[in-house]
Amino acid sequence: MTESVTSAPPADTRAGKPFLEVKDLQVHFPTDDGLVKAVNGLNFTLERGKTLGIVGESGSGKSVSSLAIMGLHKGSKAKVSGEIWLDGAELVSMSVPEMRALRGQQVAMIFQDPLSAMHPFYRVGDQLTEAFLVHNNAPKAVAKKRAVELLDRVGIPSPDKRFFDYPHQFSGGMRQRAMIAMALMCDPALLIADEPTTALDVTVQAQILDLMKDLQKEFNSAIILITHDLGVVAKMTENVVVMYGGRVVESGNVRDIFYRPEMPYTWGLLGSIPRVNRSGDGRLKSIRGTPPSLINLPKGCPFQPRCDYQEHVEGANCATELPELLQIGQEQHRVRCHINSEQRKQLFTEQIKPSL
Amino acid sequence: MSTTTSAEQATGKQAAGGELLLETRGLQRYFPVTQGIIFQKQTGAVKAVDGVDLSIRAGETLGVVGESGCGKTTTGRLVTRLDEPTGGTISFMGSDITHLNRARMRPFRREIQMIFQDPFSSLNPRQTVGTIIGAPFDIQKVKSETGTKKAVQTLMERVGLNPEHYNRYPHEFSGGQRQRIGVARALALRPKLIVCDEPVSALDVSIQAQIVNLLEDLQEEFDLAYLFIAHDLSVIRHISDRVAVMYLGKVVETADRDELYNHARHPYTHALLSAVPEADPDAEERRERIRLTGDVPSPLNPPSGCRFRTRCWKAQEICAAEEPPLMQIGAPGHQAACHFPEERDVV
């Protein structure tokens, strides 16, 4: 873009290494009620220009993970361990000032609720330029020019006037566009979008998702998309991580997850959603019970108390032993389940697939 | 998930359409906007609901769908008489209930119940579950043959709650369980019609399915009619027999469920359906999408003529001049309010 050139090291120094790699990330919060184990071992990789979807229900640890990548738990009571490698730098052990220099510059974030995520007292334009000026030694005029350009690019009409508006003068969809523009101010290589369209109407959601796709092509950024909406995942992502009880229970490319899922929880998720393109008169295939408490996680497989397929496990150790996240076949498809892979495939084709 | 259940469900759906329960004609709710230095005078009105005709038959589900601000929630509140209509009529089982006072409305309230969106705000945090579910008996002064406590525990069991938790408080339950409490309360007096205002939108996906299934089971068991209000087109498709699409206080299209989803005629319905992402990566890749521009206009000053014209790609002069009425089009019972309706494959 303009003056702001990300300080990416020459590509050869990190040959073979993925752009973003998260290894065994753990985030725990001490509270009065006990230790909240929000994330217990998260692993994934992501390349530039690609989108990774993190799917899960509330309390699955997906938002907490994204804040950990941003380093926003630093200085709080949260205990973060594991490794996060971004473009050759390790973020978990990084000092606060170093991390601060990365934030907004190399990693930027789009939040769920743009109204509460923007400061109500400052003009939208000032909030945009602020992100630019803190990382670039440039005059205000340059920052303003870039902000107006980006507001225009994300589809805000008469951006030079809207630059001076306050957030409450924008509609919900426009605010989310402005949030995206704010995140793009420094041309970040990694964009984390935490439920970016949950608060929006479906027609506006479609606009925002299309916009994000277009911008990704233009800026070649890597995107982590956190959502509970499987439709959004199907539309936007190449790779998917399914989280449950703070753990990855299945991950792989989007088609593996949607067409060849092997974890009973993923089956449950896919069966739970009614389809807009099909007249399902039958019952939805819901998952019984409720998500686990992050303070008292079940021993063994986190999904065990709600799982209907435990009889297929030899030795019946679901309740006692945590299954490992194992790779299946050649692809990057990984599953955490005690049932053996052949049997899972059979179960899926025979029992699950017909009812989806 | 056996095929027999879905067949039964299907016949159940077909049989739906008994006696006419509820009918609204030209239902209106304007919220006055006032201004003035000392004396407030009315300078305008937010036309939240502006001439809505709906009808629900015993045992059927009417889905009302639309984006935020389209007036669907206000419609639900008018039907339950939580809000006073400023125009039009509501009749329930042949009686006009549009402007009944509280005392006269009382007997009708046993027949029309409500399930709310927010499982946290819909239960009084300072009452036990027993008190909450027993409130209908208490307020309506209805004596259950078995005694209120027994009746409440039976209800709890029916909606999938442990009856031993009778004395617990709402904060001890999860969102899904709380929504079950709300369902039990609505069910207590065996109503004929339940207005469900976004009953599953605050719940997690897996829990959402549990509640939808529960509602369907109860409908069959008790011959309930639902006015099901939601913004999620997938849920509406799953649960409804007939669907009404609302935009800016008006119904723009209404039809039987499959007719509407497969043969929609109104451009707004097309846009809505096309905007829903499908949980199917291959289908998503193939799909052609209608990109709507702009936001919903303010209901304070809705556009003249057709209210959708400001965002419609087919709008012409007549759309600004003349408001299109809801007109029969396609299959029986299919109505759309558009000057240029067309069929289009969007989902």
Place this chain on the structure above:
Amino acid sequence: MTLGVSETQSPDEGLPTDALVETAEAKEIEGRSPGEIAWARLRRDKIAIASAIVILLIILVALFAPLIVKLNGFPPDQFNKLNANGDPLLNTRDGGIPIGGLWGSGTSSEHWLGVEPQNGRDVFSRLVYGTRVSLLVALGGTIIAVVLGTVIGMVSGYFGGWVDTLLSRLMDIMLSFPSLLFVMALTPVVASRGQDLLGIPDDNKLRMGVLMFVLGFFGWAYLARIVRGQTLSLREREFVEAARSLGAGPNYVLFRQVLPNLLPTLLVYTTLLLPTNITAEAALSFLGVGIKEPTASWGRMIADASAWIESNPLYLFFPGTALFITVLAFNLLGDSVRDALDPRAGRS
């Protein structure tokens, strides 16, 4: 006060003992109302327990003032000129300063906290009786303010329309009054008016009633505003809609649905208003418009003592300390109550 708190918090006193609380904490929390949880938190709060004990002691002193004063045998109004040995207590030539004792305050084995200059009344007895006046007036004023504020606030918030407009304006006007000034100016007026209308002499019984009335009358508006706001938002909550959709009338909604949800606010406000009113009563008596001679009150004693600050500072010290400790204890308890009732506490 502790009694009052416990009653509102756990009406059915099936409360677990401390040991049970521990196990309940460790395992599953069963069937405990929000109030019971707050009560359990309060019981674990050492500061709350300590201040509750202090307040209990003060209440006991107030209740049993006649018995306590019997211990030393000097009624609060009695002028004492001589001690048991027949020696004079006061130095008549030096303006009536007590003879001997700590810092010239006349403290002795008979008069534990000394005697008043000039007329020799026993400071201990007066302090004990002053406790009665302070607590009674503060409690009465607080009850009046809380009842008025709750009712007016709920009615205003629930019914809306012109009722709300009228009551809200009334609150605005009440809050626009320079209230201390007005209370000060009004107290003697109301007292003489009361005397005229009710035929009661303008003695200190009437004065106490007037003080309660005036403090209550000027204390309700702020609470009413808070209650109105909360009622407005509670009215929009879906559980109120649910009750209304069942045909519930305003009485049911206000008293069965809204009021229980206001209880934490009322409790917190009451615990904050009590020390404020204790201070206010003392201030009014200090200024000479509250309790008059010969009845003992802390504010009156401070006013009297201020003239002797150079020769007999202890005379000022005792009522001042009593006032400070009482207000501090109430504030500490109020803070603990608020923390215990805060649903956000212990999270984050």
Place this chain on the structure above:
Amino acid sequence: MGRYLIRRLIQAVFVLLVISAITFFLFWATPANPALLICGRNCNAETVAQVNATYGFDKPLVVQYGQYMQGLVSPGGRTIGSEGNERNCAWPCFGESYQNGIPVWNSIKDAFPATLWLALGAAVLWLLSGVMLGLIAALRKGKFIDKFSVGLALFGVSFPTIVFGYLLLFLFIVKLKWIPFPDTANAALFTVGPVKWLQFYILPWITLALVFAALYTRITRANMIDTMNEDYIRTARAKGLGERTVVFKHGLRSALTPIVTIFGLDVGGLLGGAVITEQIFSITGLGKFSIDSVLSNDLPAIMGVVLFAAIFVVLANIVVDVLYAVIDPRVRLS
């Protein structure tokens, strides 16, 4: 904005009218005949009749109220006294004191500067100390300095002014003798010079400021803790802003907005007189004037002071609302 101000001013006038009416009818309707208050012990039927005629007490209350309001509204003031002894009471006419016949407005004008200095000085003191302490406590939540500030604030709100004031007086004037006994002549800055002026006001300032400072510490701390949990603070951090910018630019601005409201109302309330502090330190301000008037049943003086104070409270309300709209762009005045 203009329309809003007009509307608020009309409302303010209405509120003041109501207050004046309530005050007037309450005080003048007292059974103690005002005439008896004036002529005192040597009252007989004749003198009472004379006083009644002089002050217009024989007229109906409504008429008396009308005359009183005329003196406040009409630019020429009004005429006071019986026939043959008429005199003009210049605008704004709050009547004449029963005690000494001095026009009440003159006494108010004389007493006001002392109250003004007292209130403003204390206001600066409590605002600075309260906000600073609250801010530090919030930013070091749970640390020693936080617990210390919270404790100090609790101590402060629990210290009744009458106790704290005398404690200071005893310590610094009686015991340590650092400051001479207050001399009322030192109330004005310009005649006595800054040192004596400061000596005169320092203890009253601290006395008056203590409770407010404690309250402001608590409010600032609570607001700041709430604000720092807001989503937009997380956004600010996510942008990579330094902690200083996050705290002072994004956090403090929101946290201080409610303080502006409270501060305006508190100062407005005090301009009518800080009765207790003035009484303790013998400051001849409005507060002292009003308590003296109350104790001597000087009705016109009481009435005047109450109305005068009410004007400040009502004006403070307007100022605060306008300021709030200036600070918070979401607030629209209408």
